[in-house]
Amino acid sequence: MDQETCAGGSITLDAGNTGSTYLWSNGSTSQSITVSTSGNYSVFVTDANGCSATDDVNVTVHPNPTVDLGMDQETCAGGSITLDAGNTGSTYLWNTGASTQSIAVSTSGNYSVVVTDANGCSATDDVNVTVHPNPTVDLGMDQETCAGGSITLDAGNTGSTYLWSNGSTSQSITVSTSGNYSVFVTDANGCSATDDVNVTVHPNPTVDLGMDQETCAGGSITLDAGNTGSTYLWNTGASTQSIAVSTSGNYSVVVTDANGCSATDDVNVTVHPNPTVDLGMDQETCAGGSITLDAGNTGSTYLVEYRSQHTKHYSFNFRQLFSGCNRCEWLFGNR
Template structure:
């Protein structure tokens, strides 16, 4: 019988060296300067695809990426003022996959409005990015609709008709005249007035001839100097 003696060996303490992996941040395969640490952070101010590449001490490589979509630029175009009984068209920017929600509930890129007020729209692109903008539509002042002047004339006489507006405001009479006042005989005359805001008004006036007075002599047929006689209107 053979006896052997064995010695007790110490148990090893396993450990992994503390070696952090290296990092490389990239945009469109081009390295981003200064972004080389797992604690690195940077502000993205342009759309595109951004990725981070992690290289471990053992040579293994891992990469992940994120795509930053383009922002929506929102500006409403269209008239800023409307005349009475008129409308204006407001439009939001257009783009592939864009959706719209206006403050009045419309979901089209353009809307027609006839009431003054503030109109807003939220535009969302295909990536889900959205932007909201607004526009104020005001009520434009209306031009004065009146024609001034006598509406009756005697036989053989004329009347002077004038537009009751600032002389600088363009006016057009039914006669084709573009002056503030015209001299006319009997008839119906119309006036179109356009003010500086672009609003248009229309009015007309009829001038009639008053028949001559019918007088009847009801007095002395002969009078002395300084005397008087009598005429009456029937």
């Protein structure tokens, strides 16, 4: 019968009739020949008696299928690679156990396939697949700071490329305004990952103790730091929202609100001493005489009052121009 084989294989043709002489169509004179190319092969056999016979056979050498899975391939975690053995209509056996023409793989490894075509000819190929892990990007928990402060966000993965939502391409950015910040990181393998974080920049409390203030000895001034519900630290050691002061000095307060943001203010308080007024001992004189009373405190203003029909009461009200402090002194005189 005609015979078939695959490229790389061979067929042995045997003319039998041991002891005879042989002449094959390819010139060979042996009893049998081994062939590996397609063609018609015939032989002329002559036995010891000089009797001859001939026969021929067709040999077909089929080409093996061509299987090419391509170059070694790489992808990133979460991706997959499709390997196609081609040769539609053949049968397939992958080292994964699959028997389809193509397979999709998502784990690193060496993948091979044996393809057998309709002629029973086979070929194999293999390919290495590498699945790279994606970079790990962690900007951390949402963060808060106070006006005037800043937060540094670091995407890690040194040597990668970066694209932040604010357009920056550096590994880390320093931000001082509220917003959502995200970054897209691509490593040396072309694998990418992203993360985002919310940044809140709280305004600092507004602390205003007002203009510098003055009062007189015996009086007091209340200083109020406002911002109810905050914590307070005065330079006097007090921790209340307001304090009453009665001595000269500079008073300052640090106010920290519920967000941990702080602000400070200070004010100068001046407590002026009251004027000293001394009209002396009670005095007497006779009708027609006079008594001079001197309130002192030059530059002050004075108010003299005369009271009672039986006793002369002289009241001096002094107001010092520079401070507004006043002092009263009574003088009793007999009528």
